[in-house]
Amino acid sequence: xxxxxxxxxxxxxxxxxxxxxxxxxxxxxxxxxxxxxxxxxxxxxxxxxxxxxxxxxxxxxxxxxxxxxxxxxxxxxxxxxxxxxxxxxxxxxxxxxxxxxxxxxxxxxxxxxxxxxxxxxxxxxxxxxxxxxxxxxxxxxxxxxxxxxxxxxxxxxxxxxxxxxxxxx
Amino acid sequence: xxxxxxxxxxxxxxxxxxxxxxxxxxxxxxxxxxxxxxxxxxxxxxxxxxxxxxxxxxxxxxxxxxxxxxxxxxxxxxxxxxxxxxxxxxxxxxxxxxxxxxxxxxxxxxxxxxxxxxxxxxxxxxxxxxxxxxxxxxxxxxxxxxxxxxxxxxxxxxxxxxxxxxxxx
DNA sequence: AATCAAAATTTTATTATTGAAATAAGTTTT
DNA sequence: AAAACTTATTTCAATAATAAAATTTTGATT
Numbered sequence: 521x522x523x524x525x526x527x528x529x530x531x532x533x534x535x536x537x538x539x540x541x542x543x544x545x546x547x548x549x550x551x552x553x554x555x556x557x558x559x560x561x562x563x564x565x566x567x568x569x570x571x572x573x574x575x576x577x578x579x580x581x582x583x584x585x586x587x588x589x590x591x592x593x594x595x596x597x598x599x600x601x602x603x604x605x606x607x608x609x610x611x612x613x614x615x616x617x618x619x620x621x622x623x624x625x626x627x628x629x630x631x632x633x634x635x636x637x638x639x640x641x642x643x644x645x646x647x648x649x650x651x652x653x654x655x656x657x658x659x660x661x662x663x664x665x666x667x668x669x670x671x672x673x674x675x676x677x678x679x680x681x682x683x684x685x686x687x688x689x
Numbered sequence: 690x691x692x693x694x695x696x697x698x699x700x701x702x703x704x705x706x707x708x709x710x711x712x713x714x715x716x717x718x719x720x721x722x723x724x725x726x727x728x729x730x731x732x733x734x735x736x737x738x739x740x741x742x743x744x745x746x747x748x749x750x751x752x753x754x755x756x757x758x759x760x761x762x763x764x765x766x767x768x769x770x771x772x773x774x775x776x777x778x779x780x781x782x783x784x785x786x787x788x789x790x791x792x793x794x795x796x797x798x799x800x801x802x803x804x805x806x807x808x809x810x811x812x813x814x815x816x817x818x819x820x821x822x823x824x825x826x827x828x829x830x831x832x833x834x835x836x837x838x839x840x841x842x843x844x845x846x847x848x849x850x851x852x853x854x855x856x857x858x
Numbered sequence: 859a860a861t862c863a864a865a866a867t868t869t870t871a872t873t874a875t876t877g878a879a880a881t882a883a884g885t886t887t888t
Numbered sequence: 889a890a891a892a893c894t895t896a897t898t899t900c901a902a903t904a905a906t907a908a909a910a911t912t913t914t915g916a917t918t
Contacts, residue, residue: 534829535817536814537826537833538824539814541836542721542820545717545718545721546722548839548840549718551840552714555843567903567904569904569905586866587867595906596905596906597866597868598867601867602904621866621913622913622914623867623912624867624913625867646704648707648708648711649703654839655838660706661706663710663835664706664710667714668713670717672823674720738875754897755896756895756896756897765875766876766896766898767899767900768875770898790884790896791882791884793895793896
């Protein structure tokens, strides 16, 4: 009655709705990210990548390997190398040897790094709170859950594995 | 009105939840975008920017000005120039004069451009449908609505205007 | 041990994007 | 109609990110 949902989803409403979701998700994300990036630059003279890197390190006091950082931040290895190098010369982070593996090391925040991050993180949280000001608690929690499902689905079943979905196209 | 919302939101749970929402939104967005970018490159030999540009043009048959494209795609003017130049030399788009304003022109798709976009758009929709496969219709529609609110709020009340929020800090 | 493949990081060359200055056309003010 | 703005686009130099190759170390197999 309401929706006879065709089995062939080539033209199904659902795939169109999902497409619109993606477009809107991307737009929201860019809108927020661009604004945060601009504020970071103008008001703190930081790049957003730098903030993200410090945020990742701040959450794991024992430190993270380069490859962990690369994976978590979803940026290339070379990029992490350059970022960590810069933070190191500025005294915000340092590399410490991993006992038993001379290839790798852990990147940790210095005390100065922790302190500077703490300051900026507070300001950053305020910006985000402003930008997402339209979200009430319930709405925010729903969103959190839905996005969580999407992420899990992509990370587990998703891209690399590509289970067969349909025969024709 | 409806929300007793503490005036000091510095440590309020809500701002923390919003921060988590932002982090998750960004993660989902990157996960999807990276995957689409990779597939575009590997399977179609297209950049994602190219696809986005064609998509914008496809929706507006009468054509769009460079500045419109720049605004819609949220990329710089110079970037649009370069992209349109490339599409033009490949015969997918062309510039047509705007009567009455010799500064501007409209960028339109050529027939070839429309045809090639149509093909790729179909494939693209399939990828998105897969990536967002965890979203049912209801969930997708909720998400659509919530993201719509977020976007509207940012675009109208948001960044440029910056009504005073707090004195301290 | 000697060899080989995998893992962790760095280096490199290339590409994409930006932001700012430059050019040019249109609009408003005086 | 001159001067001063604003808008539309392009050019250009600098930045940031990537992908791929190179280095070094580890772990496993023979």
